[in-house]
Each structure stands twice: as C-alpha cells, then as structure tokens.
Amino acid sequence: MSTKSLMSKPIVFAHRGASGICFENTMRAFKEAARQSADGIELDVQLTADGVPVVVHDADLYRIAGIRKSVSALHFSELQSVKIGSKFFRRFKGHRIPTLREVVSFCELNRLALNIELKETVSERPEFLREIIDMAMLLDDVHLSSFDPEILMKVKAMAPFLETALLVKAKTTDWDHLEKYDFVNGFNFHKRLLKEPYIGAMIASGKRLRVYGVTGKEAIALQPPAYIDGWITDFPDRFK
Structure with missing residues (x-):
C-alpha cells in the first residue's frame, strides 16, 4: 500500500535530503530528512566507471x-x-558520496518512500539499469524518475509494475498528447508550471502529479489542491 493512500495530504519528499540546511545528497541530509519527519527522499543517481550507482x-x-x-x-x-x-x-x-544501495537500506530501515532520479550517465549506459531496478524493488514505496523518456521506457520494459515519473519541461513536453507517455505513472514538475494550460493537461492525464521547487511558503502549499500527490522540497519540516 502506498504512503499516499494512508494520508490526506500530499506526500513530502526531501529534495536531495533536507538540503535546505544540509549539504545535498549526503547521508547527513537524508538522516536530517528522517528527523524532520519527511515521508520520503528524492535523490539523484550517476554511474561510476565500473558501473556502481552512486548518489550525486x-x-x-x-x-x-x-x-x-x-x-x-x-x-x-x-x-x-x-x-x-x-x-x-x-x-x-567534507562528506563522502553515498551509494544507492546504502540509501535504499536507510530508507528501508526508516520506512521512507524513495524517488530515484536517473541522471545522464545512466541514460548513457542502460546496461546497468537492471541493478538499479533490483535495488529499487527492495522498497514498497519507490519510483524512478528522469528527464529522459527513453530511459523510463527501458525501465517499464524491464519492470512493468515499477512506478515511473517523467520530469516535464514546458517547451519539450507534448502537452496536447500526454496520453502518449504511457510508460510513466506520473509527472514531476516545477512549481512554475502550476498554471494553465499545464495544470489542466496534467489533471486530464489521470496520472500522479508531484511538484518540486517548493519551499513551503507558497500559498498553494498551505491549502494543497487534491490533484497534487506530492511535494519535493529542500525544507520538508515546513510541510509537516
């Protein structure tokens, strides 16, 4: 059962951990996110030369x-x-760069949802995607996101039941035909797109909608509309 189904408010993802007060994508930032009672963590994954998924x-x-x-x-x-x-x-x-496996274990231990954003080195070397998927599937509440639709297509082909989300852009997304993005379960979008025609198109898609770039001081954050499924923020404590 997803975290969202247990809550009346949008799920709160800590963007690169509690990066508003800790250095991004570090274990300290993730531990602070848990301390601030975030529902989940958003992080970025790149690949090393030998194909190890690391959080940066x-x-x-x-x-x-x-x-x-x-x-x-x-x-x-x-x-x-x-x-x-x-x-x-x-x-x-200084902090060290954690591995994806390390953060997945942390999320499993602390019962945190996880949003794994696949970055360019993953798109360039999709042969390592299977390892990332296998790690992700250790968690009950996890989704893989990316600006690259092709890597998300590959995710769906390999793991049809794993949730995916496309990071949308105003200029490159086909807003008139969102139905063609049938390989994703949701859209993650910047708060500047919280206006028409983008909102209407996304609601009509029937997919999950998560908003990033929010600080918790926006008026919409105080009274979130029903169509917003989640926040992705540097300041998770402001939403709790």
Missing part, C-alpha cells in the same frame, strides 16, 4: 568537490576518497 546530482565533481573530473571517469574505489561539501568547509568537514 552532477556528472562533474567540480561544483561539489572542486575537482575537474567526471563521476563516470572514476572507479568507485577512487570516488570513495573524494570529499564533497560547501566550498570553504569540505576540506575539513
């Missing part, structure tokens, strides 16, 4: 580690020594 947003390490190397150019054993974090503190108080 950028394909390149420069922003988070100050290193001009890509995640996919490093083996997992090399990536373990990389410290990530805020620019002026990562040398002394």
